[in-house]
Amino acid sequence: MAVSKDRLNDLINHLSDHDLELISDLVERLALHNVRHIPVDDEPTTQDDLEAIQAAHKAMEKGELISLKDIEHELRN
Structure with missing residues (x-):
């Protein structure tokens, strides 16, 4: 799916200041590190995977989800 810079700007304009800090960190990491060289996982799905x-x-149905705070902490460290 192609996403234009205009679409990204529109989405960014709807974020809160708190969210902007997190997104800025993520975009900076993506811009500074070339992740395109990571190969696609083409291994078959195993029974353990399933x-x-x-x-x-x-776990999702039971509401046992990872909190946004935990995800934010992981992205920042």
Whole structure:
């Protein structure tokens, strides 16, 4: 999916100041580190993978989600 810079600007304009700080950190990391060289994972899905996906869906249904605060901490460190 192609996303234009104008669309990104529109989205950014709707963010709160608190969110801007987080997004700025993320965009800076993407801009400074070339992640295009990471190969696509072409390995087949294993039974362990399928079980992990199923467990994640069950956790989501139970409301056992990772908090935004934890995600923010992980992105900043």
